Amino acid sequence: xxxxxxxxxxxxxxxxxxxxxxxxxxxxxxxxxxxxxxxxxxxxxxxxxxxxxxxxxxxxxxxxxxxxxxxxxxxxxxxxxxxxxxxxxxxxxxxxxxxxxxxxxxxxxxxxxxxxxxxxxxxxxxxxxxxxxxxxxxxxxxxxxxxxxxxxxxxxxxxxxxxxxxxxxxxxxxxxxxxxxxxxxxxxxxxxxxxxxxxxxxxxxxxxxxxxxxxxxxxxxxxxxxxxxxxxxxxxxx
Amino acid sequence: xxxxxxxxxxxxxxxxxxxxxxxxxxxxxxxxxxxxxxxxxxxxxxxxxxxxxxxxxxxxxxxxxxxxxxxxxxxxxxxxxxxxxxxxxxxxxxxxxxxxxxxxxxxxxxxxxxxxxxxxxxx
Numbered sequence: 001x002x003x004x005x006x007x008x009x010x011x012x013x014x015x016x017x018x019x020x021x022x023x024x025x026x027x028x029x030x031x032x033x034x035x036x037x038x039x040x041x042x043x044x045x046x047x048x049x050x051x052x053x054x055x056x057x058x059x060x061x062x063x064x065x066x067x068x069x070x071x072x073x074x075x076x077x078x079x080x081x082x083x084x085x086x087x088x089x090x091x092x093x094x095x096x097x098x099x100x101x102x103x104x105x106x107x108x109x110x111x112x113x114x115x116x117x118x119x120x121x122x123x124x125x126x127x128x129x130x131x132x133x134x135x136x137x138x139x140x141x142x143x144x145x146x147x148x149x150x151x152x153x154x155x156x157x158x159x160x161x162x163x164x165x166x167x168x169x170x171x172x173x174x175x176x177x178x179x180x181x182x183x184x185x186x187x188x189x190x191x192x193x194x195x196x197x198x199x200x201x202x203x204x205x206x207x208x209x210x211x212x213x214x215x216x217x218x219x220x221x222x223x224x225x226x227x228x229x230x231x232x233x234x235x236x237x238x
Numbered sequence: 239x240x241x242x243x244x245x246x247x248x249x250x251x252x253x254x255x256x257x258x259x260x261x262x263x264x265x266x267x268x269x270x271x272x273x274x275x276x277x278x279x280x281x282x283x284x285x286x287x288x289x290x291x292x293x294x295x296x297x298x299x300x301x302x303x304x305x306x307x308x309x310x311x312x313x314x315x316x317x318x319x320x321x322x323x324x325x326x327x328x329x330x331x332x333x334x335x336x337x338x339x340x341x342x343x344x345x346x347x348x349x350x351x352x353x354x355x356x357x358x359x360x361x
Contacts, residue, residue: 005286008293010245012282012300016275017246021253023268026260 093150093223097141100186101179101218104130104193105210108172112206120205121171124162128155130198134178137189141179141220145169148223165225172207177220186214242283266315267308270325274303277329280336287343303329 142149147164161168202209307325314321
């Protein structure tokens, strides 16, 4: 090959290579930089700490159960098992529970009713937003107008009336009971709901939301029907 | 024969190692310029293999194509018409054509050599 031509082509390919490299440098995504300041890092850390302590307490509880199983291997294994079943039933909502909590009542705003405003049924959207917020603030068990809220509960509009668990709730006077872990948490939930915008949101629908004071003992009835499972199948036999 | 590849690799290495960047607003121009440069490079190789290589045509084509492509893209940006597509289309088609011709020539050469070898063994 002619040396002169090779040199020319080499120079040009060098320039092409350089251009491609520069283009690559420019186009490639800069690696995402962590721009959080120390305060934000602190907050993230505290979130993780919370999770950590939650996981630790769960591990402790489970270890406890394991120890019970180990200790009672010969004697009353049945008792321990039934305790576990009880506990799971309570979590699933199949047992009546009593504990510290608050009672929330929704009633028509009388002053509006007297001046001629009609009362609308409580909108399901407001209701499930409220339930979500209660769950967010660690409400453990919830009951709406006598209907226990379990993991399969649907709050929705059926033929113009708001239903919980498929059963229509009262049009205007509804009592919501919430049970929390401890009295302090009930206080916290009460405070939060008092400062939240839920009261205004309900007032738009001509309803009064009254958030009760934290109580030492609130009782919530069990879920009165069988829980339906779509995917889990009961194993028969040993 | 391997000198052009060496040049390419050297260029790539130099560019990557020095981490040169251009403002992202000129990104389009550079990509078109790269395409134009590649087109000229393959055009040059083809011309050489076809024995019609001309130094002046090659070098002037290299710079002229780059400037024209970038200029077209610039004009397109200012007119609001995606004119750079025209450049991409033209260079893309020519790139494929050039590579196809180079391939044919190489295959032809290889065949010729093969035949010569077999003739030698027969003799």
